[in-house]
Amino acid sequence: MKDRLDISSAVEGLYDAFPFPPDPLIDEAPPGYNWRWSWPVAYSFCTGQKPKKQDIRILDAGCGTGSSTDYLVHLNPQSSVVGIDLSGSALRLAKERCIRSGASRVEFHHLSIYDIEKLEGEFDFINCVGVLHHLPDPIQGIQNLALKLAPGGIMHIFVYAELGRWEIRLMQQAIAILQGNKRGNYQDGVKIGRQLFASLPENNRLVKYEQERWSFENQRDECFADMYVHPQEIDYNIDTLFELIEASGLEFLGFSNWEYWDIKRLLGKSPELIEKAIDLNYKKHYRLIEVLDPQISHYEFFLGRPPLHKVDWSHDQFLRTAIPELSPCIQGWPSENIFDGSYRLVNLSRQEYEFLEACDQASGKSQLTVEEILTNISVGLETVRLLQSRLLILLTPSSDYS
Ligand SMILES: C[S@@+](CC[C@H](N)C(=O)[O-])C[C@H]1O[C@@H](n2cnc3c(N)ncnc32)[C@H](O)[C@@H]1O
Incomplete structure (x- = not known):
């Protein structure tokens, strides 16, 4: 117990001396977009569909100087957000950041993840980035967070890779x-x-x-x-990462930097090796990828608390009756060259552009289904699936299917 307190106070001391992240404070909403902080887009990534409710509670656990908290408030306009942190200096900056940027639906508490039961209620969306690996007991930490995740909620975690x-x-x-x-x-x-x-x-x-x-x-x-000069750091590999995940009692919903975990990126020249890799169980499959490309310095992923209804858009008729809308995380629209939710440049094909344009025109009016949109433009369902999987559109299943 003493060790744990000693470590926590050493960590607090580091961030009091060097509050993190040292992002500048500005008098406006934070620039750009990171889809991992947008509830509808993150939920869509995890389940395939847009969430039904937007007036959610969000927890930023180990919020530091509040950069992520600020984004969470601005990107989720109907949410209420709570930020907690061990470091008083970091929290002072987080509060000032949110006041200056006009992020008003937020409250901060000087509180450790170990004492999280002191927070009232549960949260639909928990963000815990760069924190658990600095706890003396990350398993206890993730279990505490899991207790605060509402049924049907999702949690985004980032921990170091060895x-x-x-x-x-x-x-x-x-x-x-x-x-x-x-x-x-x-x-x-x-x-x-x-x-x-x-x-x-x-x-x-x-x-x-x-x-x-x-x-x-x-x-x-x-x-x-x-x-x-950090006083406490625990680095993971795929085996120890999944021990942490399994201890949380939550469901693993996928790595949010999914491109890294695509074996074709590494073995694209050999269909035979890809087939062998795809036959492996998921832990061996991921381990193969990290040992072949050992530059990985962190894991970022989503966990969820059931029930989470995952939608499979491979069935054509189901997809035709869905209601599509433009993802809120597109930047630079309308144009054939846009930035996606990770702020990467995307060059849209003519067909992709036309479909997005039709979604955009339909939004705000009566909601059109995929099928209704496709009566006026010649776009295939594969294009719609691709736009959905790249998080450029969000889909809501027709009520006939719920
Ligand atoms: C590397 S910073 C990450 C800050 C922020 N999440 C981000 O990604 O920008 C780690 C933060 O976790 C906080 N922290 C460490 N242990 C904690 C604990 N047990 N409870 C709450 N916060 C903690 C530290 O004070 C520090 O502000």
Whole structure:
């Protein structure tokens, strides 16, 4: 018990000294879009369909300085949002950020995930990014969060992966060795870390990795400290990740960076090997991908509490009777070159553009089904499925099917 308290207070000390993330405070809604923070889009990713209700409760567990909380408020206009964190300094910035951006449907509590039972009620959507791996007991943490997830609710989690953090862990050790009994003095740790990077040869593996992947954001001391002088970090591999997930008692709904987990990305040249990989059970399949592409430095995924009704759009008649609408996370519309919910450029085909345009024109008026839209434009159902799977449209099943 003492250990756990010691670790939590060391973690609190780090984020009080270096509140994270160090994003600037601005006097307007945050820029861009991340679909993982949009309830209708995230729910659609997890279940295939738009959620029935929008007036939901959201929890940002370990909200830090409130960047994600700010997005959660702005991207979900009918929701009420609660942010909790261990660090008082981070929370002060989170509050100021939300006041300045006009995010009003939010409250913050200085509270540990370990004491989450003090929060009233349950939440439909929980965001817990970059937090569980800093807890002394992440299993206890995820179980506490699971208790707060409402039936039919979803939770987005982000934890570190060991393969792509190998060099980071070595640098952490080097700093700790040089700090000796000054460990826990985070300013000193940052100073020694920066001296180390400046002193090592240019072609040193730790230096090269830092420069290739992290040095841009690590110009900020808050990011450098979060990466290299953290008092508590647990990294996962596929086996230990699924131990954590299974301990939550929730259902695994998929990795939110799904492109990484597509075996065709790696073995596209060999249909025979792809077939072998597809025959593997899901843990072996994912393990194969991470060992073949060991640059992975985190896992991001959704869990859900049943009942969650998942919709399969492969049946043509079912799809024809669905009501489509433009995803709220498209940026740059109307244009054939738009940004998707991960802020990636998408070049739409003529057919895709026409379908989206028809959805856009129908929205606000009487809701048209896929079939009604397709009477005026020559677009195939495969195109509709593709737009749905890329989260560019949301689909609501016809009430005849519910
Ligand atoms: C790396 S930051 C992530 C902040 C934010 N979620 C984000 O992604 O930008 C980790 C945050 O988790 C908080 N934290 C760590 N342990 C916690 C706990 N037991 N309960 C609540 N918050 C915790 C820290 O204070 C810190 O602000």
